[in-house]
Amino acid sequence: MVSSSIEHLVRDNIRSMKAYSSARSLYTRGILLDANESPYEAPIPNQNASLNRYPDGSNRELREYLGSLFHQEDKNLALGNGSDEIIDLLVRIFCQPLKDKILILPPTFGMYRVAAQMNQVDIIEVENQPDILLENRPLPLSLPVQEILERSKDSVKIIFICNPNNPTGSTFRREDILNLVKESECLVVVDEAYGDFMDEPGFSNEIHHFPNLVILKTFSKAFGLAGIRLGVAIAPEEIIELIQKVKLPYNINILTSQIILRNRIHMEFVNDNVKLILKNKTMLEAELKKIKGVKAVIPSQSNFLLVRFNESDKVFSELVKKGFIVRKVDSKYGLENCLRISVGNESENQGLIDVLNTLENN
Numbered sequence: 001m002v003s004s005s006i007e008h009l010v011r012d013n014i015r016s017m018k019a020y021s022s023a024r025s026l027y028t029r030g031i032l033l034d035a036n037e038s039p040y041e042a043p044i045p046n047q048n049a050s051l052n053r054y055p056d057g058s059n060r061e062l063r064e065y066l067g068s069l070f071h072q073e074d075k076n077l078a079l080g081n082g083s084d085e086i087i088d089l090l091v092r093i094f095c096q097p098l099k100d101k102i103l104i105l106p107p108t109f110g111m112y113r114v115a116a117q118m119n120q121v122d123i124i125e126v127e128n129q130p131d132i133l134l135e136n137r138p139l140p141l142s143l144p145v146q147e148i149l150e151r152s153k154d155s156v157k158i159i160f161i162c163n164p165n166n167p168t169g170s171t172f173r174r175e176d177i178l179n180l181v182k183e184s185e186c187l188v189v190v191d192e193a194y195g196d197f198m199d200e201p202g203f204s205n206e207i208h209h210f211p212n213l214v215i216l217k218t219f220s221k222a223f224g225l226a227g228i229r230l231g232v233a234i235a236p237e238e239i240i241e242l243i244q245k246v247k248l249p250y251n252i253n254i255l256t257s258q259i260i261l262r263n264r265i266h267m268e269f270v271n272d273n274v275k276l277i278l279k280n281k282t283m284l285e286a287e288l289k290k291i292k293g294v295k296a297v298i299p300s301q302s303n304f305l306l307v308r309f310n311e312s313d314k315v316f317s318e319l320v321k322k323g324f325i326v327r328k329v330d331s332k333y334g335l336e337n338c339l340r341i342s343v344g345n346e347s348e349n350q351g352l353i354d355v356l357n358t359l360e361n362n
């Protein structure tokens, strides 16, 4: 080869794009409070499957079972290798590169941006919550529906609403989300990765009333199965058919589907753990508020807390030294000096508080 690199062969948008930096690519060891996983492992014994065969490409049995789990018909379900894959598929299905756009509400989940950039799709940002960090601002927050509608007239095809929102933990008013879905010409994606932790119902049943609504669910958070990579889109049949058409043939592997089908999902286990995590969260929140270097703990309807410190960089590196891994989010819109802390089990949370207290006293 004439040149010493293949860089000139790479698409411009890929070359200039910043990769999503996933929590588990940064740290794999320590007290892991950085990825909003469940601290409780799902009760799954060892598996053995016939791996010489391809899986059923349309995942018929798995979709049927998951349909019953989510109280939906299987024709309203599509599966992805994590809901991350579904986000990418939706952008690819609906947004024409260099022409169409997506709309997001920063600060929010980073994958919407990555999926758009990957596909040369521009991003409209409605930075709606300059006062999101007010400690006592009650949830749910109102959504700036008129502004979103107005700004989405500029070639927007998909509006991503993360509810509850990562990394703030906040929820939006139900009527506002419904109004947006009703008034908008765009596809509205409501990402309910943390839906199990909120104290109101999600939006899955609304798909029967709106042709442009997609709900995203994942097994990575409340279900304690982040390792198997399984995400679900719940949507009107027309949208599901498009996803089925565009996805790679065998995106859900046999091991993943057998983990679910052979063990089934024990909702009592999931619900008990959700309750336990919410109880742990209440305790963690109260303890964090007593710490001097903590400026605010943001009200959360999720399994994590967004915390504003006086000096988050210092806190972060001291925590890492002691083996506690939390997520830096301070480069996001409005989140200076903030860390996102996943709620752990009782001893993990107590350990975290102990470290923060010793920092204070030194």
Ligand SMILES: *Cc1c(COP(=O)(O)O)cnc(C)c1O
Pocket (backbone or CB within 6 Å): 036, 081, 082, 083, 084, 085, 109, 162, 166, 191, 193, 217, 218, 219, 220, 226, 229, 230, 231
């Ligand atoms: C964790 C998370 C997801 C995705 O998870 P997968 O593991 O890819 O299913 C999606 N959306 C939000 C907001 C998340 O925090």
